[in-house]
Amino acid sequence: MILDLDIGNTLSKWRLKDADSSEIRSRGAVWTREEWRPGSDIPDLDVVEAVRISSVARRAVLEETVSLLHRRVGAVHVARSTPEALGVTNGYEEPGRLGVDRWMGTLACYQLAGGCCSVDCGSAITVDFVLPGGRHLGGYILPGLRLMKESLKLGTRNVAIDPDSEAEELLGPGTRTVEAVNHGIYMAAVSAVNRIYSEVCDREGVPLPMLLTGGDARVISRGIQVPHAVWPDMVYAGLEACFPLTAAERAGRMSGAPRVPSPVSLEKIRAGLAFSMLL
Numbered sequence: 001m002i003l004d005l006d007i008g009n010t011l012s013k014w015r016l017k018d019a020d021s022s023e024i025r026s027r028g029a030v031w032t033r034e035e036w037r038p039g040s041d042i043p044d045l046d047v048v049e050a051v052r053i054s055s056v057a058r059r060a061v062l063e064e065t066v067s068l069l070h071r072r073v074g075a076v077h078v079a080r081s082t083p084e085a086l087g088v089t090n091g092y093e094e095p096g097r098l099g100v101d102r103w104m105g106t107l108a109c110y111q112l113a114g115g116c117c118s119v120d121c122g123s124a125i126t127v128d129f130v131l132p133g134g135r136h137l138g139g140y141i142l143p144g145l146r147l148m149k150e151s152l153k154l155g156t157r158n159v160a161i162d163p164d165s166e167a168e169e170l171l172g173p174g175t176r177t178v179e180a181v182n183h184g185i186y187m188a189a190v191s192a193v194n195r196i197y198s199e200v201c202d203r204e205g206v207p208l209p210m211l212l213t214g215g216d217a218r219v220i221s222r223g224i225q226v227p228h229a230v231w232p233d234m235v236y237a238g239l240e241a242c243f244p245l246t247a248a249e250r251a252g253r254m255s256g257a258p259r260v261p262s263p264v265s266l267e268k269i270r271a272g273l274a275f276s277m278l279l
């Protein structure tokens with residue numbers, strides 16, 4: 001079995017992948033601040049032959065995790081943000097400082113779609129761009145839904161947005177504090193993603209396919225106006241592409257990859273932008 005770990009600021013996600021069949025056997029998540037204890041929702045390490053890790057948590061979390069795993073598992077691969085990988089050049093002035101989850105997600109998107117806009121809706125919402133040809137432009141970081149809500153300190157933190165709510169409902173005015181907050185932060189997040197996408201496609205003169213991942217991807221997806229696809233395993237797919245271990249991975253197949261969304265025309269994107277600015 002291969003153990004894949006995606007350690008974010010809020011949740012440490014894991015999945016077990018069968019090295020022979022390439023099937024995902026199980027998955028789970030624990031709060032990032034908790035230690036990895038056997039039991040609870042932690043996979044059984046006895047069946048694991050290799051581990052691949054993407055971590056943006058404090059360095060100590062990664063070091064502890066790696067040293068624990070090294071004692072039990074032969075091969076431990078830790079992903080890093082590099083100046084170049086898999087045909088993509090990292091747009092950061094200091095490439096190593098780009099969050100490795102962004103780098104993994106963006107590499108996966110590029111493998112799947114060529115030029116792309118990759119959006120990760122987790123503790124933070126990040127939006128990254130790669131042009132056809134592989135130049136990563138850099139991106140945007142904004143607070144995620146939960147962080148925005150907590151920063152208001154209005155006592156609404158425990159009332160999360162129902163992930164099944166319709167965008168239309170969430171975009172209307174709230175009539176109670178919790179609704180006003182939930183609708184406000186939702187409006188902030190989806191407006192930002194919509195606008196960022198249009199601005200960058202306009203500047204660069206190219207419509208790009210958009211892919212979304214992260215804990216809030218599904219609900220944010222409903223408020224995104226342009227064609228896009230949700231890819232829950234996008235960060236894991238970056239690990240597969242960087243450290244291919246199975247036959248399918250070596251052949252370039254990434255698990256859970258959605259169909260590539262066809263972007264709308266540049267003219268349409270520009271018309272939308274002009275309309276929103278002239279109002």
Ligand SMILES: Nc1ncnc2c1ncn2[C@@H]1O[C@H](COP(=O)(O)OP(=O)(O)O)[C@@H](O)[C@H]1O
Binds near residue numbers: 009010124146147215
């Ligand atoms: N069951 C859940 N538990 C915790 N957070 C959830 C859950 N479902 C959705 N979320 C949302 O997903 C976010 C965490 O998403 P995730 O992509 O795992 O973030 P990170 O990679 O930053 O840890 C939370 O901030 C919250 O808004």
Ligand SMILES: CC(C)(COP(=O)(O)O)[C@@H](O)C(=O)NCCC(=O)O
Binds near residue numbers: 010
């Ligand atoms: C921006 C992030 C905090 C997002 O983390 P997440 O929401 O996935 O937990 C993470 O990618 C990070 O720590 N990045 C380093 C700073 C940067 O990317 O510029």
Ligand SMILES: [K+]
Binds near residue numbers: 123214
């Ligand atoms: K994120």
